[in-house]
Amino acid sequence: MTLRVGLFGTGPWARLAHGPALAAHPGVELAGVWGRRPQAAAEVAALFGTRPYDDADALIADVDAVAVALPPAFQAPLAARAARAGRHLLLDKPLAATVEGAREVVEAVERAGVRSVVFFTLRFDSASAEWIGRQAAAGGWSTGRADWYGAVFGGGDSPFADSPWRREKGGLWDVGPHALSVLLPVLGDVTSVTAARGPGDLVHLVLRHDSGASSTAVLTLTAPPAAAGVSVEFRGTHGVAAYPEDIAGPATDAFARAVDALTGGEPHACDARFGLRVTEILATAEELLTGV
Template sequence: MRVGLLGTGPWARLAYGPALAAHPAVEFAGVWGRRPEAAGEVARMFGTRAHEDADALIADVDAVAFALPPAVQAPLAVRAARAGRHLLLDKPLAATVEAAREVVEAVEQAGVRSVVFFTLRFDAGVAGWIDRQAAAGGWYTGRADWYGDVFGGEGSPFADSPWRREKGGLWDVGPHALSVLLPVLGDVEAVSASRGPADTVHLALRHASGASSTAVLTLTAPPAAAGVAVEFRGTQGVVSCPDDLAVPATEALARAVDVLATGEPHPCDARFGLRVTEILAAAEALLG
């Protein structure tokens, strides 16, 4: 499968580029970026070619991978789907519900495959743990807290990201929390949200199963307070996701590429990305 990459920032260099270059079922066929000089740098890093035009890259490949801000990703994904290209998308799918819905409509009309890279759902260890909790059932409450220190610490490669500064933890790590809570507790029927320090958002969710859940989402945690905590409580007792299950993002991304290349069904497609975007937008509207 010939795959082109749209995007040249840290996530392209640290995750997508290495995963595509190393994947045995993929020919990393080219890269495009909004800054041509950056596209040239990434192309040299991974032994591929830089494209000066996004549509030229789309025309030259079987599938397109995206390492772009959500507001930039969505319209380009629509163009790629309409050109008949399969999509490896990043979370969040889009910055608005309307833009996410356009991606879904383009994917379904074109009949192309779509995978949205929710990291933990493509990590074999964590995904297996999530599946086991979903099968067990009987959950009363859950929580998924993401205390990121992108802006609270020093030296993060994502600290210069304009969209993260604008949208904060709700939109950056909120998709991770939802990607764990929804498969175990069911779809969200009601959303509450309140602000904490800096970009911190507290979510309270009511699920279709009758269970409730909470999430604390931030990119400005002090480094000493950073970390992730996922827990469910119910008739099975109390279970927490073990820290040692997670693998490097490049390994999880390789699994996402496997799914896209083989056409294997996976719940993290564009339609799931749309549902996550709807929940994030509902929370954002409540925050004012």
């Protein structure tokens, strides 16, 4: 059975990952594109051989599922609306800009009985997901570290440099979900959070997990290009497990696996409820940093 999917969003991620993966997926019909700017929606629709929509609700009405590549503050209310209409959800991280927004999505999903997947990239990249799964199965870890040094605003040529929400929310909200998506399945849920600021948007997190383990994370989007990179490791009874460099494949392949997860028989661990939990942890850290 072919899944009719509507794409919501016209930015770089929609053009680089969502659109190509949906258009190429053998089980998907990319039914249309909606964006906040009609001209951009027409451009993206033309790129992938589908039609633009001027009205978001019209596209929701015409599909079985929505794939959302919008800033979190826009994604959450649209996702809740689509779920209430009985549409399955393929969402991006972070799920929402607030805990209340994320909770609204979860409640809509549960009441409607629709499926949801949140695209935490490394959890759908085949090699990365296998590595994470091995560490989770091994157990015995006492500490973990997940550092994301992004150079979106560090003077490079990132396609995301024009993103207002990333500039406002910084590394905590943009790459923080990546770090948490690796730490939580291996070390367990977070029971306490400590947060401190560094230069620019850089944030340090210290986390305690329900397994008894602790972890740290360094998160930024303003690293100099020469200092950019990802570093993940776990230490425990098995020694040291370090995330291999350059293990991840193309984002389009990972997104195709997220589509497969949406249509699979079993709910995926990275569903809207997991997206809510990540949002709760990020919001706690933000409150600590701002003193709210």
